[in-house]
Amino acid sequence: MKDLLKALAAATMLGLAAAGTAQAQDPTKACFIYVGPIGDFGWTYQHHQGLLQLEKEMGDAVETAYLESVPEGADAERAIERFARSGCDIIFTTSFGYMDATNKVAGRFADVKFEHATGYKREHPNVSTYNSKFHEGRYIQGVIAAKMSKAGVAGYIASFPIPEVVMGINAFVLGAQSVNPDFKVKVVWANTWFDPGKEADAAKALIDQGVDIITQHTDSTAPMQVAAERGIKAFGQASDMIKFGPQTQLTAIVDEWAPYYVERVKAVRDGTWQQQDVWAGLKEGHVVMAPYTNMPDDVKALAEETEEKIRSGAFNPFTGPINKQDGTAWLAEGEVADDKTLLGMNFYVEGVDDQLPK
Amino acid sequence: MFESVLITIATAATPLLIAAIGELVVERSGVLNLGVEGMMIMGAVTGFAVAMLTGSAWLGVFAAILVGAAFALLFGFLALTLVTNQVATGLALTLFGLGLSGMLGESFVGLPGVRLGAVDIPVLSDLPVVGRLLFGQDPLFYVSILLTAGVAYFLFSTRAGLMLRAVGDNHTSAHAQGINVIGIRYLALLFGGACAGLAGAYLSIVYTPQWVENMTAGRGWIALALVVFASWRPWRVVVGAYLFGGVTIGQLHAQALGVGIPSQLLSSLPYLATVVVLVLISRNRRLTMMNTPASLGRAFVPDR
Numbered sequence: 042m043k044d045l046l047k048a049l050a051a052a053t054m055l056g057l058a059a060a061g062t063a064q065a066q067d068p069t070k071a072c073f074i075y076v077g078p079i080g081d082f083g084w085t086y087q088h089h090q091g092l093l094q095l096e097k098e099m100g101d102a103v104e105t106a107y108l109e110s111v112p113e114g115a116d117a118e119r120a121i122e123r124f125a126r127s128g129c130d131i132i133f134t135t136s137f138g139y140m141d142a143t144n145k146v147a148g149r150f151a152d153v154k155f156e157h158a159t160g161y162k163r164e165h166p167n168v169s170t171y172n173s174k175f176h177e178g179r180y181i182q183g184v185i186a187a188k189m190s191k192a193g194v195a196g197y198i199a200s201f202p203i204p205e206v207v208m209g210i211n212a213f214v215l216g217a218q219s220v221n222p223d224f225k226v227k228v229v230w231a232n233t234w235f236d237p238g239k240e241a242d243a244a245k246a247l248i249d250q251g252v253d254i255i256t257q258h259t260d261s262t263a264p265m266q267v268a269a270e271r272g273i274k275a276f277g278q279a280s281d282m283i284k285f286g287p288q289t290q291l292t293a294i295v296d297e298w299a300p301y302y303v304e305r306v307k308a309v310r311d312g313t314w315q316q317q318d319v320w321a322g323l324k325e326g327h328v329v330m331a332p333y334t335n336m337p338d339d340v341k342a343l344a345e346e347t348e349e350k351i352r353s354g355a356f357n358p359f360t361g362p363i364n365k366q367d368g369t370a371w372l373a374e375g376e377v378a379d380d381k382t383l384l385g386m387n388f389y390v391e392g393v394d395d396q397l398p399k
Numbered sequence: 400m401f402e403s404v405l406i407t408i409a410t411a412a413t414p415l416l417i418a419a420i421g422e423l424v425v426e427r428s429g430v431l432n433l434g435v436e437g438m439m440i441m442g443a444v445t446g447f448a449v450a451m452l453t454g455s456a457w458l459g460v461f462a463a464i465l466v467g468a469a470f471a472l473l474f475g476f477l478a479l480t481l482v483t484n485q486v487a488t489g490l491a492l493t494l495f496g497l498g499l500s501g502m503l504g505e506s507f508v509g510l511p512g513v514r515l516g517a518v519d520i521p522v523l524s525d526l527p528v529v530g531r532l533l534f535g536q537d538p539l540f541y542v543s544i545l546l547t548a549g550v551a552y553f554l555f556s557t558r559a560g561l562m563l564r565a566v567g568d569n570h571t572s573a574h575a576q577g578i579n580v581i582g583i584r585y586l587a588l589l590f591g592g593a594c595a596g597l598a599g600a601y602l603s604i605v606y607t608p609q610w611v612e613n614m615t616a617g618r619g620w621i622a623l624a625l626v627v628f629a630s631w632r633p634w635r636v637v638v639g640a641y642l643f644g645g646v647t648i649g650q651l652h653a654q655a656l657g658v659g660i661p662s663q664l665l666s667s668l669p670y671l672a673t674v675v676v677l678v679l680i681s682r683n684r685r686l687t688m689m690n691t692p693a694s695l696g697r698a699f700v701p702d703r
Contacts, residue, residue: 077612078613080501080504080505080508080611081508081611081612082508086508196655227657228654229651229654229662230654230663230666231666232662232663233616235611235616236616237602237606237609237611237616238606238607238614238618240607241607242407242411242651243651245403246651246652246654249400249404250652250655250656261607262611263607263609266511266607266608266609280509284509284510284511285511285609394657395657396659398661398662398663
């Protein structure tokens with residue numbers, strides 16, 4: 042009888058030990074909240090590509106889950122909390138509007154790590170923020186546009202007047218003016234992130250008014266198709282859109298989230314995760330320029346040179362002297378804009394041919 | 400430039416016109432199908448997929464028409480045969496269509512599609528100003544005008560059209576006269592679904608030849624509003640659709656010209672215009688009542 046008990050106890054111990062090892066090998070669960078459908082071929086699509094890459098690189102070591110088209114606001118809080126309860130080790134919330142919800146839930150789940158994209162609030166030690174310097178790519182696009190345009194006017198299809206978008210327009214204009222000081226940019230606000238029909242109409246309106254380069258800060262590939270149809274050049278947005286304009290796309294700004302996602306999930310796994318605020322660009326590989334196509338070699342060389350200058354840190358697109366739109370001085374000669382001003386940018390630089398919606 | 404602006408307006412108005420003219424027939428028969436957006440998006444994804452797989456834009460268009468009609472048949476089975484609430488069923492159809500299309504279309508995201516090109520009638524399309532507008536558009540533009548003319552003729556100049564209107568105005572009387580109320584409503588629904596599917600295909604094959612989730616972006620709802628806007632008169636739908644398209648394109652041009660009006664206000668102009676016209680036409684109560692199908696949205700169960 043005693044022996045039997047001993048044997049049982051030993052078996053239990055063994056079982057426990059086995060369970061213990063299994064615990065150590067449990068995959069890390071990474072969860073994602075998306076603002077749009079994964080099929081938008083824009084913002085959310087690129088985040089989802091990051092998730093797929095994460096699965097590919099980490100294999101069995103990671104388990105993933107995602108929720109798409111989660112509205113910003115009260116629903117977001119419920120969605121994030123659901124993930125936190127369901128055993129997620131790290132949760133990526135990938136839109137600006139999830140900022141308050143992310144922080145609120147983070148306060149209740151101290152063991153879970155939270156990563157909020159494009160925000161600035163880190164109210165708890167388990168919340169990090171991350172964003173990409175898309176404006177670096179827009180500066181390069183501006184340089185190319187000024188070189189390629191015969192009319193000296195580019196069309197810019199914008200979404201909403203938030204700092205991110207305003208910063209992009211300014212960077213584009215500064216890049217263009219570094220080549221041609223008289224270069225003009227016509228801005229059309231679509232007041233939507235995503236409506237292929239409306240974006241196409243905006244592109245047609247701009248082309249009818251004489252622009253011969255189109256760039257966009259909305260998510261669909263429709264403007265690229267219109268540019269192709271009308272025989273002018275355009276820039277892709279968020280993902281490489283070369284398939285929609287093989288003779289049209291000059292380059293595209295590609296959001297590359299995968300390196301960041303892999304790095305952060307690995308950090309959770311190793312126990313080295315720490316709160317941080319990351320704003321990375323060309324240098325870190327978070328912003329990637331699609332191949333420079335459909336342009337003469339000298340323009341391509343200039344674009345590559347500009348990219349290299351920004352990547353190496355030798356040059357910042359927002360380096361003075363820069364005036365505000367009304368002609369008042371903003372940055373003195375050689376002065377570089379600080380991140381805080383850029384991330385809250387609500388004014389145009391000199392040379393933008395548009396009134397900023399308030 | 401003037402000419403290409405007009406063509407842009409026609410492109411923006413055509414899908415609205417096609418979807419609205421179909422819904423007009425449905426509502427004239429006394430059925431309110433709020434599932435236009437859902438049928439449209441199913442048409443868009445089917446049209447794109449079939450055109451892509453077969454390489455023929457026309458096959459895509461026909462497939463979209465069939466799928467739109469199939470979805471309408473589903474609505475008919477629920478709302479007419481099982482007599483469910485029409486408003487709730489229509490909303491469910493829209494949600495179902497949006498979800499299902501996203502799932503079916505997943506593998507087609509990010510692929511350039513097949514475009515249904517513009518027709519080009521020699522000599523005539525070279526006429527100044529109106530040449531390309533009247534003789535060099537995409538084929539579905541002409542279909543939309545023919546559809547409107549056909550529906551106007553059918554509703555007000557044929558016996559079958561009279562029967563359909565009778566069913567929509569008073570289904571009990573129509574039934575008493577021996578008209579097959581449910582049968583006519585099924586046929587009207589099928590026509591409306593086919594039109595919505597066609598309108599969806601217009602988006603994914605002509606307007607912007609690509610597939611992305613939610614690409615209808617609320618156009619089905621605009622089509623529904625246009626039917627009321629037109630007070631159930633076919634040619635007024637054309638006016639409404641082109642007015643809406645015109646204001647939409649006009650505000651984009653105003654922005655590109657740098658007119659100093661806030662873009663948010665300009666963007667809301669098409670909707671404001673719709674509201675204003677709706678208010679104006681509903682001022683005269685008697686006139687509104689005269690055109691509204693009296694049995695609109697009311698359930699019909701024979702012999703009760």
